[in-house]
Structures are given as C-alpha cells and as structure tokens.
Amino acid sequence: MTARQFRKVLIANRGEIAVRIIRACREMGVGTVAVYSEADRLSLHVRHADEAYPVGPPPSRDSYLRIDRMLEAARKAGADAIHPGYGFLAESAAFARACEEAGIAFIGPGSATIALMGEKTSARRAAVAARLPVVPGTLEPLADDPALAREGERIGFPLMLKAAAGGGGKGLRLVARPEELEEAAARARSEAKSAFGDDRVYLERALVRPRHVEIQVLADAHGNAVHLFERECSIQRRHQKVIEESPSPFLTPELRERMGSLAVALVRRVGYVNAGTLEFLVDQERNPYFLEMNTRLQVEHPVTEMVTGEDLVKLQIRIAQGEKLPFRQEDLVQRGHAIECRVYAEDPDQGFLPSPGRILALRPPGGPGVRDDSGVYEGYEVPIHYDPLISKLVVYGYSRRDAILRMRRAVREYRVLGIKTTLPFFERVLHHPAFLSGDFDTSFVEQVFAEADRKRERPLEVAVAAAALAAFRERRFARLAGNPGSPSRSAWWECGLREGLRGGAGAP
Amino acid sequence: MIFDAAAGGRTIRVEVRGQDGRYTVVLDGRPLEVDARETGRHFLSILVGGRSYEAGIEKRPGGYTVVLTDDVVAVDLVEAARVAPARKVSGPARIAAPMPGKLVRVLVSPGQDVQAGQGLVVVEAMKMENEIKAPRAGRVKDVPAREGQAVDAGALLVVVE
Numbered sequence: 001m002t003a004r005q006f007r008k009v010l011i012a013n014r015g016e017i018a019v020r021i022i023r024a025c026r027e028m029g030v031g032t033v034a035v036y037s038e039a040d041r042l043s044l045h046v047r048h049a050d051e052a053y054p055v056g057p058p059p060s061r062d063s064y065l066r067i068d069r070m071l072e073a074a075r076k077a078g079a080d081a082i083h084p085g086y087g088f089l090a091e092s093a094a095f096a097r098a099c100e101e102a103g104i105a106f107i108g109p110g111s112a113t114i115a116l117m118g119e120k121t122s123a124r125r126a127a128v129a130a131r132l133p134v135v136p137g138t139l140e141p142l143a144d145d146p147a148l149a150r151e152g153e154r155i156g157f158p159l160m161l162k163a164a165a166g167g168g169g170k171g172l173r174l175v176a177r178p179e180e181l182e183e184a185a186a187r188a189r190s191e192a193k194s195a196f197g198d199d200r201v202y203l204e205r206a207l208v209r210p211r212h213v214e215i216q217v218l219a220d221a222h223g224n225a226v227h228l229f230e231r232e233c234s235i236q237r238r239h240q241k242v243i244e245e246s247p248s249p250f251l252t253p254e255l256r257e258r259m260g261s262l263a264v265a266l267v268r269r270v271g272y273v274n275a276g277t278l279e280f281l282v283d284q285e286r287n288p289y290f291l292e293m294n295t296r297l298q299v300e301h302p303v304t305e306m307v308t309g310e311d312l313v314k315l316q317i318r319i320a321q322g323e324k325l326p327f328r329q330e331d332l333v334q335r336g337h338a339i340e341c342r343v344y345a346e347d348p349d350q351g352f353l354p355s356p357g358r359i360l361a362l363r364p365p366g367g368p369g370v371r372d373d374s375g376v377y378e379g380y381e382v383p384i385h386y387d388p389l390i391s392k393l394v395v396y397g398y399s400r401r402d403a404i405l406r407m408r409r410a411v412r413e414y415r416v417l418g419i420k421t422t423l424p425f426f427e428r429v430l431h432h433p434a435f436l437s438g439d440f441d442t443s444f445v446e447q448v449f450a451e452a453d454r455k456r457e458r459p460l461e462v463a464v465a466a467a468a469l470a471a472f473r474e475r476r477f478a479r480l481a482g483n484p485g486s487p488s489r490s491a492w493w494e495c496g497l498r499e500g501l502r503g504g505a506g507a508p
Numbered sequence: 509m510i511f512d513a514a515a516g517g518r519t520i521r522v523e524v525r526g527q528d529g530r531y532t533v534v535l536d537g538r539p540l541e542v543d544a545r546e547t548g549r550h551f552l553s554i555l556v557g558g559r560s561y562e563a564g565i566e567k568r569p570g571g572y573t574v575v576l577t578d579d580v581v582a583v584d585l586v587e588a589a590r591v592a593p594a595r596k597v598s599g600p601a602r603i604a605a606p607m608p609g610k611l612v613r614v615l616v617s618p619g620q621d622v623q624a625g626q627g628l629v630v631v632e633a634m635k636m637e638n639e640i641k642a643p644r645a646g647r648v649k650d651v652p653a654r655e656g657q658a659v660d661a662g663a664l665l666v667v668v669e
Binding site (some may be wrong): 017037349360363411412415417418420424427428456458459460461462463464465467468469470471472473475476 | 509511513514517520522523524527531533535540542544548549550551552553556561562563564565566567571572574575576577578579580581582583585587
C-alpha cells in the first residue's frame, strides 16, 4: 500500500464527533465536508466544515444511515475519504464496502474486518480462536424466542441480552428472570433495528459487579499493531458510559500488560487495520473477559489522547492514507491521569430522561488541563432525533487525585441553561467516597450513588433566594417600564438591565 | 415584596427589598444582606456574607429553575397575598383571586363577621396553597365561588361589607 494524501474528507456523522474530526482534518490541512439532516442545518459541525450537504429528513434512517446519500455527497464534493465517526454507519460493513467499491477511502478497518468484528457473536468466535477469555454465553445469534428461552436456561440468569450488531448500550438489556426474557428481547430487537438496522440478539452471562475496562489499539496496513493502554468505563447509567478515565484505578501493571497483549493478539489474528477498541469485563478476582470489539473511534478516545499525547483521529487518517504507525509499542507511555465526563442533555433527577431543547446560556470551562469537545453553542436547539451527548469534558492531571480535583473545578465552571444536563450530577459523583477511592463497578450509578444522592442535602435556601431576587427584579423592572417618565438615575440603570433580562429570561 | 416559595418539598416565605444590586432577603424571618447582580443573560452573581454564588436562572411557568453548580432546583414562587391597607372603611370590599388557580377551601359563609387579616378562602396555584385574607373587618356579604372550582386571576371570591 503506497501512502497518499487525502485532499478532502467527508465526515459521515454529526454533533461533537463530527466537530472533533473536522478539527483534526483542519490541523492536517485536509478539506472537510459535513453532511446534515434537515434537523441539523444549524448544527455546529455544519458551521465548522468547509462544505456541507443535506442528506435527508431528521430520522437517522432517512439521513445519517443512508449509504447512498453519503456517497452521493462525497462524489458531489469530490471527497477522497470518508470518516464515519462513531454510531450511525461507523460499524456498517456495507458502508465500508460501498466506499471501497466507489474508490473512496473508508477511514477505519476493511469491510471484511468490520463484518467479522462488528457482528458480536463472530467477534466472540474470533476471540476464542485467538485464545482470549470470553464471557460465557452464546457464540451465535439466536433466531427466535424459543431459542432464546432455551439458551437462557442453559447459561443461567441473570444474563445480558445483547444486539448482535450492538454498541453504545443500545439493544442491551439485563434480564434477571426467565419470564422477563421475551419482553426484553422485543424491546432490544426494536431498539437494535432502529439503531443499527439489524435486530439479531444473543446472550451472555451477567457477571457480578464487573468493571468495564477497554483497550485502545492501533494497527497499520504494514503489519504493525500496538495498544494504547486502557480506559476505565465503569461509571455507567443504562449500560452507557458517563465517566471514563485512564489509567484504570483497578488495573495492576501486570493485568494492564496482559490485557494489552491479548488485544494485540486479536488484532494480529484478524488482520485488523486502523483504530479499534477491545472491551473487557474484569470480575472481582481481576479476571478479564473479552466482551466485544468496536471497530471505530470511541466516544471516550480523548482520555487516551491525554495520557499518551497522541491524536487518535489524525493517526486514523494517516493509517487510512497508507502510512506506517509512527511509533512502536515501547515508545508509548501512559503518563498522568485523564478523566472524561460526558455532558448529556438529560435530567439526572428524572432517571436520565432526555432533555432536548434550546440552550439559553452556555459557559464552557477553561484554564489549565481542560478540554471541552462540544457539539453545541448558545442558542442551539438540541434536537430530539439523536443521541443526547452535547459535549465531552476532559481533564488531565498528574495523578488521579489531581485529575479529579481539576474535573470538579471544571464542572463548577461549566454552566448550561435551558436544558437539563448531567453536569450537576457529575459534581456530586466527583465527591462520592467510592468514586474517590476508585472502588466502584458498573453498578455504581444506579445502586451505590443513587441511594446516597436521593438523601443529599439540597441547596434550597440559596435557590429560593436566587429565585426571589429574580422575581423581585423582574417585577420592579416591569413597574418601571410602565412608568417611563421616572427621573431617577437608578431607574434608568435598572431599565437598561431589564433589556438584557427581557431577551431570554422572559421567553417561555 | 413578599413571596411564598416552594422548593424541594419545603415552603419558605421570602421577602425581598432594596435596589441597585443591594438587597435584603428575609428567608423565613432570617434577614440576609445580599449583593446580587446580573452577569449576562440568565445569571445572577450573588454575594452573601462574602460567599459567592453564581445562579443560573431559567424562567418557567409558576416560578424559576435555579441552576447551581451541584444541583438544579425548581422553585415555585407566588407573591404572597398582600393585606391591603384599610384605606376606605366604607363600601363593600370585593376580594378577587390574585392568580389563576383552584379554589380548594372556603373558610367563611355569608352573614359571618370577619376580622381584618382573617382567612377567607384558600386558592391553590403553582402547587402551593395560598390563603386569601380579609382586607378589613366586616361581614361576609357573598361568596360567589365554590370549593373545587377553577378560578381565573381577578375572579370574584368573597364580598365583605
């Protein structure tokens, strides 16, 4: 494979990850092409890109999941490569194949590898062949409810019901009892169908209080493969990660080394090229079990970038251009500590219900060691159609403690009004003793934290005072406005202030 | 200005007075000297006894949502029914609903003598019950509203003569 330079990359995605990829391209001097659905004309990625083309109506199956429209936009723009981001078509073998056939470079692994690893049961079979330990369960997708019931019985409850094409927690259900299986399967199938266009499911034993640890890998087309250490992803809600960090406070150097070697072994065995992530569950005895491989960039890739100093998106592009990896395993060092908090447009006090709507005010944090990978801006309306992730707040510190203190500081600075977000929730998690000690597992949010959080002392008096002050000022201004002849200097001053208030606080 | 506030299952009476950014906020009888200034749209910078708070303020029906660093608190707020000064002792006093809501209780009946400040009816609005008081002493002439009835702001509730 001879190296070439991309002139223009189409980003087949939206939101914060599209913005992230555009930034990498721009820093490399590569042209950027955005695509957008009718709901995303005003999205940040459209504003950041050099070019932007519409790809259809708001529902993702009519826009961001349309392979034909992506290729059409790429041809129209003259893009020579496509970056799929994560989600949508990122793990679609059909999309990668269509790109290959159209002579457009797909920034990711080859379509055959995606098909092999993207389908979770064949990935499990490949892992078994590469001598990786896997979570006990089925090695094939299950065709119907009787097969599910039969296998469920064999594996034993509780178990995890998973979409064969899954990822990002979609199409995933914890099933505690046999009688819940059918209903869970129906919901998982429908979720998987809408998220991935594939409704096949399989079963795995649910481990007791596992840790979720993943290994980042990179491989070029010249047979070089490395791992970039782990990310700890055990802070989850609804099986979706909300806080990630690297290094994991749970891994010993030996276990890190072992999991890294296992990951590279699988990468070599399947001839994997480009960036990928192997997800592992680690049980209480620190036994790792391969869970699945994500054949794409991960949401939480920035924590790896912070501790390794490498830019994963640029490396993805360079690998896709046919370049060799610029380092060997021994050149890579995991330095310091990084934490990511996913800022979701969700209401943590209402079971993390999505909270779409207009962002009235936005104050991102700044200062040393803080990175805000955002996909929104003040005045932007978070659409109801897509994932509610609006930003990823990432910090770097010399130690875990240092990083936690910095994250607390950054979360305090970060203010989003108009929609509910996970930010106040993070502020409280970052003070929880279990999080501070590093002694937590995937049940942390829903069990350990939720209980303490319900009993928390709330800053009611401050809130009431603030609300009363706002009401007082508003009524005073309204009265003054009704009496424009008022000669008092302070009345004019307050009327001036009122202009500012009227712009937003008064809007419904 | 006096408000009845409800937040997080508590009700707090809060009075605010002052101007030009300097206010006295009385929370359930405890006065606080507060310096409060707008910092751009939707934010108040609040200094209380040297402590600094930055409160995000979102208006919503019935009150405000206050966004603090570690919590988001919905505050329902109504201006407490004011006891009107007894300016005119002559003529019937027509007591109207100060806000739209539901008439949950009628505390008096026609022909009854009432004292100034005595509760006449209770109107529920914005999740809070508000007692509407007699503006002056007199005799209840009429109670046109019925318990359980929805009332608009300005609807006639009680006539005292």
